[in-house]
Amino acid sequence: MSVKFPVGKKFALCLTHDIDVLYTNQSALQLLRTGIKNAITFNIKGVMKSITKALHKTIEPDYHIHNILNAGKKYNAKSSFYFLSLTQGEQDFNYDPKEIKEVFELIENNDGEIGLHGGHMAYNNPAKIESEKTLLEYAANKKVNGYRNHYLKFQTPATWEFLNDAGFIYDTTFGYADNAGFRNGMCHPFQPYSLTRNGFLDIFELPLVIMDVTLWRYMKLSQAQQYALCTALIDTVADCNGVLTLLWHNTQMCGYEGELYGRILEYANAKNAWMTSAIEIVEHWKANKYHEAVNEIVLQLNSE
Numbered sequence: 001m002s003v004k005f006p007v008g009k010k011f012a013l014c015l016t017h018d019i020d021v022l023y024t025n026q027s028a029l030q031l032l033r034t035g036i037k038n039a040i041t042f043n044i045k046g047v048m049k050s051i052t053k054a055l056h057k058t059i060e061p062d063y064h065i066h067n068i069l070n071a072g073k074k075y076n077a078k079s080s081f082y083f084l085s086l087t088q089g090e091q092d093f094n095y096d097p098k099e100i101k102e103v104f105e106l107i108e109n110n111d112g113e114i115g116l117h118g119g120h121m122a123y124n125n126p127a128k129i130e131s132e133k134t135l136l137e138y139a140a141n142k143k144v145n146g147y148r149n150h151y152l153k154f155q156t157p158a159t160w161e162f163l164n165d166a167g168f169i170y171d172t173t174f175g176y177a178d179n180a181g182f183r184n185g186m187c188h189p190f191q192p193y194s195l196t197r198n199g200f201l202d203i204f205e206l207p208l209v210i211m212d213v214t215l216w217r218y219m220k221l222s223q224a225q226q227y228a229l230c231t232a233l234i235d236t237v238a239d240c241n242g243v244l245t246l247l248w249h250n251t252q253m254c255g256y257e258g259e260l261y262g263r264i265l266e267y268a269n270a271k272n273a274w275m276t277s278a279i280e281i282v283e284h285w286k287a288n289k290y291h292e293a294v295n296e297i298v299l300q301l302n303s304e
């Protein structure tokens with residue numbers, strides 16, 4: 001199977017970002033300490049600032065989303081952003097999608113994609129998937145096509161079937177949290193086959209290859225090893241004219257981690273990568289009917 005990418009690019013680097021956190025929570029103790037310090041030094045302005053922060057909890061409303069967009073700009077790269085769509089009181093609730101209009105606008109103005117980051121309870125619950133999708137579509141005022149579940153929670157094949165029925169065009173949850181690499185041995189998008197429905201689902205899977213925190217939190221690699229593994233995986237995918245899906249959280253966009261993200265993009269660009277959002281890759285796949293070629297190979301392998 002021969003895959004071609006737009007404007008003579010050799011492979012694709014799919015840039016994706018799970019937005020777990022938009023508001024940094026300074027602990028009450030921290031705020032109290034700063035407040036007392038300011039009070040002792042008669043810094044009235046400082047005291048007022050501490051009170052305001054405590055009341056609004058807003059420190060950086062876009063929390064490094066600018067950094068992601070800026071890192072991609074010099075390569076004309078586009079990104080997909082997956083937002084939690086939770087309500088107050090739910091596990092890991094951090095922001096109300098109805099209150100972050102300016103974040104959605106920032107992404108839209110930079111040709112980014114807005115997708116759903118399904119919560120802890122969504123992956124095995126079709127009604128929850130539906131309600132989270134409805135809330136996000138209402139808040140962002142647009143149709144949501146892409147999905148990744150929080151903590152990469154996934155149930156094969158049920159999650160695919162639920163997402164398919166909810167009208168998602170693609171999912172990109174399918175990867176290992178504890179190891180970078182190819183969970184299903186493939187670096188090309190594919191349509192999952194449903195044994196219960198006796199056919200391929202309409203939904204596409206873009207397998208997840210590298211998640212940022214996998215490199216240090218799970219695999220505990222040194223900084224040199226992290227970069228070496230990322231470039232080796234890029235080389236492999238480039239050789240196969242494949243798609244490498246990268247998950248970089250907005251919370252990992254400053255300091256060393258932010259620099260590593262920039263170095264990965266720089267390396268991929270030098271290897272002639274098409275760096276773009278997940279939805280653009282799926283649209284390209286569909287337009288060229290590459291999925292049909294993959295499906296034929298799968299059917300052939302199964303009949304042998």
Ligand SMILES: [Zn+2]
Nearest residue numbers: 018020150151
């Ligand atoms: Zn998450």
